[in-house]
Amino acid sequence: MITFEQVGVRYADASEPALRGVDLTVPEGELCLLVGPSGAGKSTLLGTVSGLVPHFTGGVLEGRVTVAGRDTRTHRPRELADVVGTVGQDPAGHFVTDTVEEELAYGMESLGLPPAVMRRRVEETLDLLGLAELRGRALSALSGGQRQRVAIGSVLTVHPKVLVLDEPTSALDPGAAEEVLAVLQRLVHDLGTTVLLSEHRLERVVQYADQVLLLPGPGEPPVLGDPAELMARSPVRPPVVDLGRLAGWDPLPLTVRDARRRAAALRERLPAPPDPPAPAAAPPAATAIATASRLVVARGPVPALRGVELALFPGEITALMGRNGAGKSTLLGSLVGLHAPASGTVRVNGLVPHKSRPKDLIRSVGLVPQDPRDLLYAETVAEECAAADRDADAEPGTCRGLLATLLAGIDDERHPRDLSEGQRLTLALAVVLAARPPLLLLDEPTRGLDYAAKARLVDILRTLAADGHTVLLATHDVELAAELAHRTAVLAEGEIVADGPTPDVVLASPTFAPQTAKILPPYLTVADVAKALTPQDQP
Ligand SMILES: Nc1ncnc2c1ncn2[C@@H]1O[C@H](COP(=O)(O)OP(=O)(O)OP(=O)(O)O)[C@@H](O)[C@H]1O
Ligand SMILES: Nc1ncnc2c1ncn2[C@@H]1O[C@H](COP(=O)(O)OP(=O)(O)OP(=O)(O)O)[C@@H](O)[C@H]1O
Known part of the structure; x- marks a missing residue:
């Protein structure tokens, strides 16, 4: 259905091609999962299918990509719209109408579908994606995850033969992600739709994949194959696969259920009763920051x-979790003065955020926003880093050093706009981390990040917390919360409904439990399991 013939892409001014040697066919009626490290070229590859590369991004496309027999170089994205539905990494950037309902209907209107069909499909899609309550809402008044759902819905209504989705669950809460993936799987099974999607949180998707397309690194040729076989050699792997590798299971499990069936022997090797695997929380100091x-x-x-x-207390890392639209971003925004309280109070380091001058506030609190673009304004990566150092009175080179620690291979001269999603988020993280604010707020800090970059972020945040900094991160990434957070608070419809040590909160709820906890409770991470096995037990 999608054929790549000797495809390569080189962006203007780049020393190396972003993609090369892609020569394969994605079969019709299958769900193909595109995986690979941050910056490996996943979005670029997806863009060659939707026609966004090179028509909108610039650069040079070599070779040929055909979708349902149409060459994407000679057909502009608009001329592919009836066969290919595309959702990019910045769905909000591509909205064309004002409200949820209009946006869902827009694609069908452009294709001239009869009103009765449009009406029916809008209703279906509102239900399918849990958007019915939001149907009349302005798109500008949606939370990040709500927007992502609308973007997915707006391509589903057209019933395209091919769906191309770039990290479609990156802003979704765990339940919504499962629902969206189940919908996609149903389209594949029932209608023979071909789905090509990229994702970093493999724990969410690998079990739905018929094929995995692995991009091992920048410019390296991709490999297409059976998910279990490819996971055995992929540099990016979900926890369940890491656990299988640790235990020496063959074939490797891809699902929690597979792993649980194999886990009896491993459970016996683990000390019983296992030590509480919680990351040791720093004892909260008496005064909250x-x-x-x-x-x-x-x-x-x-x-x-x-x-x-x-x-929130010095030295403590707190994960803020909860459904899309629960109020997480609003709470973080309130702590930096973006929203004035209707009633009640907020204090940060003795300041009332919405009444404080930014100059004063910046010494107390820093926010990495959900969309890193909101923070970046310079023309190049190097300038952005230099400005961050100046604003923070940091040693020149601090921000650039943090960036290099988090993710290698980011070009100094590149415009932040042209970075990959993970690269751009890393830049925003480095900008805020350079200031070392006493209170650090992170809104979904792992979009576009591969597991290795995430692990390095975890190290940096732990070091900051050990130095007495306070970290509050809003996240849907249950694996990250389990790994990093001393404490987890859950918001539901604007109220805190759970707040306590992370193991207590996540073990109490299947929604927030990481994979390891579902297989070997009360262990939360593969690292905890590895540590608990006696040294001679470790393979
Ligand atoms: N428009 C552009 N101009 C110049 N370089 C670009 C452009 N878009 C992407 N790049 C570069 O091409 C490389 C591949 O980027 P791409 O977005 O395809 O990676 P990715 O695998 O999708 O990454 P992520 O997982 O972070 O989303 C990166 O080094 C990126 O900086
Ligand atoms: N600009 C806005 N104008 C009006 N309402 C908004 C706006 N932004 C968000 N909302 C609404 O406020 C509520 C809380 O949104 P918020 O962004 O804080 O949720 P969230 O928990 O961060 O969600 P997500 O996980 O999807 O990012 C939601 O009902 C949302 O629709």
């Missing part, structure tokens, strides 16, 4: 926070 008390915040017509009580 930030507090919210009976905090109510309205966003447009909706109260986004409804009486939030929260105290």
Whole structure:
């Protein structure tokens, strides 16, 4: 259905091609999962299928990509719209209408579908993606995950033969991600739709994949094959595969269920009862650096926070979890003064955020926003880093050093706009981390990040916490929360409904439990399991 013939892509001014030697066919009616490290060229490859590369991105496309027999070089994206539905990494950037319902109908209108069909499909899609309550909402008044759902819905209504999705669950809560993947799988099975999607959180998707397409690194030719076989040699792997490798299981499990069936022997080798595997929380100091008390915040017509009580302590890392639209970003925004409370109070380091001058606030708190573009304004990576050092009174080279530690291979002269998603997020992280604020707020800090980059971020945040910094991260990444957070708080419809040590909170809920905890409770991570096995037990 999708054929690549000797495909390569080189962006202007780049010393190396972003993609080369792609020569393969994605079979019709299968779900093909594209995996690979940050910056390996996944979005570029997807762009050659949707026609965005090179028509919108510039650069040179070599070779030939055909979709349902149409050459994507000679057909512009618009001329492919009836066969290919595309959702990019920045769905909001591509919205063309104002409200949820209009956006769902737009693609069908452009194709001239009869009104009765449009009506029916809009209703179906609203239900399928849990958007019915939001149907009349302005797109600008949606949370990040709500926007991503609308973007996915807007291509589903067209019933294209091929779906090309770039990290389609990156902003979705765990439940919504499962629903979207189940919908995609149903399209593949029932309608024979061909789905090509990239994803970093393999624990969410690998079990749905018929094929895996692995891009091992920048410019390296891809490999297409059976998911279990490719996971055995992939540089990026979900925890369940790492656990299988640790235990020496063959074939490797791809699902929690497979692993659980194999785990009896491993369970016996683990010390019983296992030590509490919680990352040792720093004892909370007596005084909180930030507090919210009976905090109510309205966003447009909706109260986004409804009486939030929260105290954050030096040395503590807290994960803030909860469904899309629960109010996580609003809470982080309130702590940096973006939203004034309707009632109740917020204090950060003795300041009232929304009444403080940015100059004062910046010494106390830093936020990496959900969309890193909101933070980046320079023309090149090097300038962005130099400005960050100046703004933070940091030693020149601090930000650039952090960037290099987090992710190798980012070009100094590149415009931040042209970075891959993971590269851009890493740049935003480095900019904020360079300032070493006492309170560090991170909104979904792992979009586009591969496992290795995530592990390095974990190291940096742990070191900061050990130095007495406070970290609050809003995330849907249950593996990250289990690995990193001392404490987890859960928001639901603007209220904190759980708040406690991470193991207690995540073990109490299948939604927030990481893979390892589902296989070998109460262990939370593969690293915990490895540590608990006696040295001679380790392969
Ligand atoms: N428009 C562009 N101009 C110049 N370089 C680009 C452009 N888009 C991407 N690149 C570069 O091409 C390489 C591959 O980027 P791409 O976005 O395809 O990676 P990716 O695998 O999707 O990464 P991620 O997992 O972070 O989303 C990166 O080094 C990136 O900086
Ligand atoms: N700009 C806005 N104007 C009006 N309402 C908004 C706006 N942004 C968000 N909302 C609404 O406020 C509520 C809380 O949104 P918020 O972005 O804080 O949620 P979230 O928990 O961060 O969600 P996600 O996980 O999807 O990012 C949601 O109902 C959302 O639709």
